[in-house]
Amino acid sequence: MRNVWIIASREFRQYFISPVAYAVAASIYLILGGIFFINIYFAIRGSQIDPDGRIVLGPLVTILLFATPAVTMRLLAEEHRMGTLELLLTAPVRDWEVIVGKWLGAFGFMLVIVAFTWVYPYILNRMTDPGIDQGILVSAYLGLVLLLSTMLAIGVLISAMFKNPMAAFFVALAILLVLWIVGSLGSGAGVGSQIAGSLSLVDRYYNNLYRGIISLPDVLYFVSLTILALVFGSQIVESRRWR
Amino acid sequence: MTWVLPFLYSDRRGKYAPKEAVKSTYRRQRAVDVLFLRLSVKQVMIQVEGLTKYYGDHPAIVGLTFHAGVGEILGFLGPNGAGKTTTMRILTGYMPPSSGTARVAGYDVVDQSLEVRRRVGYLPETVPLYPEMSVVEYLEFMGSLRRVKKLDERIEAVLEEVSLEERAGSFIGNLSKGLRQRVGLAQALLHEPEVLILDEPTIGLDPAQIIEVRKLIQEIGRSRTVLLSTHILSEAQQVCDRVLIINHGEIVVEDSPGNLQAQLAGAERLIVVTASETAELARLLERLPGVAEVKQGMNEGEVQVTCTAGNDVRPLIARKVVEAGMDLLELRPVGVSLEDIFLQLTREEAAPPVEA
Numbered sequence: 378m379r380n381v382w383i384i385a386s387r388e389f390r391q392y393f394i395s396p397v398a399y400a401v402a403a404s405i406y407l408i409l410g411g412i413f414f415i416n417i418y419f420a421i422r423g424s425q426i427d428p429d430g431r432i433v434l435g436p437l438v439t440i441l442l443f444a445t446p447a448v449t450m451r452l453l454a455e456e457h458r459m460g461t462l463e464l465l466l467t468a469p470v471r472d473w474e475v476i477v478g479k480w481l482g483a484f485g486f487m488l489v490i491v492a493f494t495w496v497y498p499y500i501l502n503r504m505t506d507p508g509i510d511q512g513i514l515v516s517a518y519l520g521l522v523l524l525l526s527t528m529l530a531i532g533v534l535i536s537a538m539f540k541n542p543m544a545a546f547f548v549a550l551a552i553l554l555v556l557w558i559v560g561s562l563g564s565g566a567g568v569g570s571q572i573a574g575s576l577s578l579v580d581r582y583y584n585n586l587y588r589g590i591i592s593l594p595d596v597l598y599f600v601s602l603t604i605l606a607l608v609f610g611s612q613i614v615e616s617r618r619w620r
Numbered sequence: 621m622t623w624v625l626p627f628l629y630s631d632r633r634g635k636y637a638p639k640e641a642v643k644s645t646y647r648r649q650r651a652v653d654v655l656f657l658r659l660s661v662k663q664v665m666i667q668v669e670g671l672t673k674y675y676g677d678h679p680a681i682v683g684l685t686f687h688a689g690v691g692e693i694l695g696f697l698g699p700n701g702a703g704k705t706t707t708m709r710i711l712t713g714y715m716p717p718s719s720g721t722a723r724v725a726g727y728d729v730v731d732q733s734l735e736v737r738r739r740v741g742y743l744p745e746t747v748p749l750y751p752e753m754s755v756v757e758y759l760e761f762m763g764s765l766r767r768v769k770k771l772d773e774r775i776e777a778v779l780e781e782v783s784l785e786e787r788a789g790s791f792i793g794n795l796s797k798g799l800r801q802r803v804g805l806a807q808a809l810l811h812e813p814e815v816l817i818l819d820e821p822t823i824g825l826d827p828a829q830i831i832e833v834r835k836l837i838q839e840i841g842r843s844r845t846v847l848l849s850t851h852i853l854s855e856a857q858q859v860c861d862r863v864l865i866i867n868h869g870e871i872v873v874e875d876s877p878g879n880l881q882a883q884l885a886g887a888e889r890l891i892v893v894t895a896s897e898t899a900e901l902a903r904l905l906e907r908l909p910g911v912a913e914v915k916q917g918m919n920e921g922e923v924q925v926t927c928t929a930g931n932d933v934r935p936l937i938a939r940k941v942v943e944a945g946m947d948l949l950e951l952r953p954v955g956v957s958l959e960d961i962f963l964q965l966t967r968e969e970a971a972p973p974v975e976a
Binding site: 380383384387391394395459460461462463464465466467468469470471618619 | 709712713714715716734737738740742744746747748749750752761762764765766767807
């Protein structure tokens with residue numbers, strides 16, 4: 378477990394000296410700030426929207442769809458390309474510790490980025506009377522963290538498969554997009570569409586946690602998908618040894 | 621070794637001696653003997669048996685068997701693609717073999733991989749460094765992964781060993797190739813490993829650095845086991861106690877550099893240089909007893925003489941040349957270099973030289 382922590386903290390610090398991370402952070406805040414401003418602007422102009430934390434979180438989730446593959450793409454692919462994976466795999470570290478450490482580092486970094494977005498609900502809370510719905514805010518943020526952990530785990534898994542970070546980026550993005558839109562198939566009545574609907578990453582989020590409903594199946598869905606991706610990731614690292 | 625010892629003491633169990641006294645004498649004696657055994661018998665640190673690795677259908681190494689003891693520097697010599705790196709990767713626990721066994725410090729590389737990895741320092745061919753980290757940060761990272769005790773002191777010591785103290789704070793990305801190589805070496809030495817595996821450690825270094833690194837390896841090799849690969853033969857000759865020449869995944873020969881030279885040199889060869897014509901000189905020398913072959917040398921008046929084994933014909937040649945009225949300029953033996961042996965051993969059915 379200590380190895381996980383050592384790898385995670387190296388990775389976490391690494392983000393703050395790499396340009397990718399700053400680009401991701403800057404674009405998130407830029408887009409989010411713009412959308413926030415427009416929302417507030419129209420609210421003040423007297424349109425009917427009733428602002429709550431969701432005017433921040435809705436767009437944030439969409440941005441994260443693109444941001445997480447960018448954050449995870451180099452995690453293992455780069456190590457593999459640079460030959461440093463050989464260093465980690467010949468150090469007394471288990472394969473899963475490498476994967477979980479990488480994931481945890483990325484997770485920590487994204488949490489820092491997400492933490493700063495609290496500033497928008499805070500402003501909103503000051504501007505509205507009697508303030509925004511705190512329950513929804515907490516539930517939606519909890520959902521966001523769960524969603525984030527799953528998306529990052531998938532990103533790490535894909536990064537473990539490739540030697541080229543760009544390839545890892547696009548494949549991870551494609552997989553996340555499929556999981557994103559697969560929910561739209563779930564509107565039918567058949568078993569297939571039900572399965573598709575329950576697989577959907579964002580439907581789980583938008584339909585429940587986003588609305589302030591914390592349900593166990595949703596939490597389990599995110600947690601188990603995260604674990605599954607990390608287990609597969611470890612398997613891939615191990616299978617690399619056998620080639 | 622130790623389990624045979626009790627039998628050695630069966631005669632000491634005297635009938636009349638009190639039991640306890642016998643036991644304690646026995647115990648003391650045994651302890652001394654075990655200690656003595658440990659000191660005298662070289663402990664085997666690397667033991668490889670029938671190691672084979674296939675990449676798909678292509679065999680990288682086939683049935684390698686060798687061993688290395690404490691305080692031994694084993695050189696792994698071979699052309700590129702001979703299987704040196706593959707063998708090292710198996711020994712460091714990076715990849716498992718297709719078949720065969722390898723034990724490092726008594727642990728199996730497949731079943732007890734973590735134990736092996738704890739005891740091995742490894743410098744891969746492409747030095748694995750994080751360019752955006754500083755030298756110290758990098759060593760701190762590796763040291764904490766390897767659970768090095770008193771890490772700060774160790775880092776200081778190891779930086780001194782590879783003479784990198786002045787660049788401790790530099791980013792690895794800004795270092796020259798030679799310095800990076802040394803950072804890699806520092807990483808391999810950091811946890812004071814029992815076995816050091818170095819894949820072409822002097823590649824990309826300038827001559828002064830090469831000498832330094834070789835000296836360092838020799839120093840380390842006194843108390844540890846070092847396995848190093850190289851395709852520079854003089855390096856193997858200088859540094860290694862034992863050389864293992866490997867080609868197409870198989871061990872071609874295994875011996876000390878000195879023995880190899882002696883064994884493969886066979887008959888002695890001499891270079892004779894005179895101020896006269898080559899043809900004339902050759903005609904004269906061919907007739908001498910003990911001379912097997914005379915070949916033209918590089919320059920006019922120079923010949924290469926191959927003697928039959930066990931004959932020192934130098935005095936005879938000197939006398940005859942002078943008697944024939946030629947001016948003898950040079951008469952020296954030529955040893956076969958490790959280069960020749962290497963080429964001889966690794967060349968597979970080379971095309972016969974075409975005479976122009």
